[in-house]
Amino acid sequence: MNVRIAISFLWLMLQFAPLHAQQVLVCDGASHFPIRDVLVMADGKRVGMTTWEGLIQLPDSFQTASFKKKGYAPEKLLREEVLRDTVFLFPAEHYLDEVVVVGKQMVDGRALLEKMPKRDILEKRPRAVLGGFDLGVMLDKRYRRDKRHVAQLREVFKKMDKIGEKEDPILKAYRETQMELRADSIKQNTLKKHQDTKQ
Incomplete structure (x- = not known):
């Protein structure tokens, strides 16, 4: 109590x-x-x-x-x-106020990919010693993980290629941004000229 x-x-x-x-x-x-x-x-x-x-x-x-x-x-x-x-x-x-990154050289990724040597983890695997049976490949966890990862990446790339088959989406976004910046600078220049003519 x-x-x-x-x-x-x-x-x-x-x-x-x-x-x-x-x-x-x-x-x-x-x-x-x-x-x-x-x-x-x-x-x-x-x-x-x-x-x-x-x-x-x-x-x-x-x-x-x-x-x-x-x-x-x-x-x-x-x-x-x-x-x-x-x-x-x-x-x-x-502290830095602003950081601007400008690319001076553009690389065509598809042309670079065509020049690279063909090496496919999904289709080519190490040669088996005993005719088609290789215990080492069967027990290799990293090989199975890499194979699964490559298959997932291929699916992602296929989806990206369907979105922009004609043009790379990153290059497209870059070009659109550059066009917007040019349009803004032209608009500012015309406004400045218009204000100067009024004075």
């Missing part, structure tokens, strides 16, 4: 216990020194700026918190990630 009373009293005390805001330390990711004047927002609402010690009080309940300061890459973290009490911001000089 006393245990039930104690548990219910403890439960009532927890119901009325005040919830405290969480204090978070914001540090430099490279030097691990606290950063002052970091703009902190919780769920899109401004919370404040960090103190000279790099500390900030976050509200009781929020979903995401974002940390921004000039010269540092911004961080947007979920509540569970912020609960570890320390947030590291990394200097923006260590």
